[in-house]
Amino acid sequence: MTDKQTAVVICPGRGTYNKDELGYFGRYHSDKSHILQVIDAYRTGQGQVPVAELDAMPAYKLPMHTAGENASALIYACARGDFDAINREKYEIVAVTGNSMGWYIALALAGALGEEQAIKLINSMGSMMSGGLIGGQMIYPTCNEDWVEDSELKARILHWIQEVNTLPGAEIYPSIFLGGFLVMGGNEAGMKAMEQRLPRLQDRYPMRLYNHAAFHTPMLKGISEKARQTLPQALFSRPHLPMIDGEGRIWQPHSTDLSALYHYTLNTQVVDPYHYDKAIEVAIKEFAPDKLIILGPGATLGGATAQSLIRHHCWKLAGKADFIARQETDPVLLAMGMEAQRKLVV
Numbered sequence: 001m002t003d004k005q006t007a008v009v010i011c012p013g014r015g016t017y018n019k020d021e022l023g024y025f026g027r028y029h030s031d032k033s034h035i036l037q038v039i040d041a042y043r044t045g046q047g048q049v050p051v052a053e054l055d056a057m058p059a060y061k062l063p064m065h066t067a068g069e070n071a072s073a074l075i076y077a078c079a080r081g082d083f084d085a086i087n088r089e090k091y092e093i094v095a096v097t098g099n100s101m102g103w104y105i106a107l108a109l110a111g112a113l114g115e116e117q118a119i120k121l122i123n124s125m126g127s128m129m130s131g132g133l134i135g136g137q138m139i140y141p142t143c144n145e146d147w148v149e150d151s152e153l154k155a156r157i158l159h160w161i162q163e164v165n166t167l168p169g170a171e172i173y174p175s176i177f178l179g180g181f182l183v184m185g186g187n188e189a190g191m192k193a194m195e196q197r198l199p200r201l202q203d204r205y206p207m208r209l210y211n212h213a214a215f216h217t218p219m220l221k222g223i224s225e226k227a228r229q230t231l232p233q234a235l236f237s238r239p240h241l242p243m244i245d246g247e248g249r250i251w252q253p254h255s256t257d258l259s260a261l262y263h264y265t266l267n268t269q270v271v272d273p274y275h276y277d278k279a280i281e282v283a284i285k286e287f288a289p290d291k292l293i294i295l296g297p298g299a300t301l302g303g304a305t306a307q308s309l310i311r312h313h314c315w316k317l318a319g320k321a322d323f324i325a326r327q328e329t330d331p332v333l334l335a336m337g338m339e340a341q342r343k344l345v346v
Helices: 024-029 033-045 051-055 068-085 102-109 115-127 151-164 188-197 218-230 258-271 276-287 301-311 320-329
Strands: 005-011 091-098 136-141 172-178 181-186 207-209 291-294 333-335
Touching (some): 005 102, 005 276, 024 051, 033 051, 051 068, 068 115, 091 102, 091 291, 218 258
16 A cells, blocks of 8 residues: 545535436435434434435425535535545545635534534524525635636725725625635615626526525624524534635644634624635645645535645646646546546545
């Protein structure tokens, strides 16, 4: 056996269980029913559809599979299965991080939440708006076609956000700095005003994200308060793997302050922007991994992660062509939601 390679594991966010992912857990993890036992025992107690049933449905139902209370548990189950499937003789996992909801999954996989505690937190946060979404999210590219950041465009967008917030009744905020994209969260008036300012691109952008609320913005202050009233700090433990959060902070196994971790998880990152770009920069610069492994379901984080690598000139990548060439010869980014790359990981 050759020497192990080091890897930072990336946990997916809410937009990753799509039509193509239907049946993901059953397809790859039929041998891991113990994962679903814990998750579905909890969900059954809450009167919710079991993940086993959602994953095995004959057809993908957009309102059902993307609803927060279902999507969060589904994605967690698939990601947990993938994490357990990583070949530990081949890869030494040196840290975990994630995008948005992926932070909750990262907490679970790093051991900061036990299995029962993890599904309680993930399911509770996913269900907080089952009675109706607070605001919405939209996404817009801040890079050019070569995946190089257009800093002038980004500055213009952030200026327009400030401008829109001076309009009566309009609210819009940066939500996620997602590689070469900016996700914004706001109310209907704010998003409409923003759509009027953003040039139409590729016939797709600005694009609203279906069934997404204004995550990581001040509009979720009430959700943060509710979460802290219903979820106790006792759910959290010290992790056994380093974790990189959405501000680029590293939580180390022996020095994690649990009250600070609790406050960050249920307050800071709920109401402040999530800097996925920063998390990737820190992963590369502080841990110098041989590979980045993105857990499934889906592989939508691949592009945003590659754009972050290009922005910080990791592995001497200067643009999209460099990244594609590198991936073909000695891939640095392995997305388990892509069959060819999955084979290199399991």
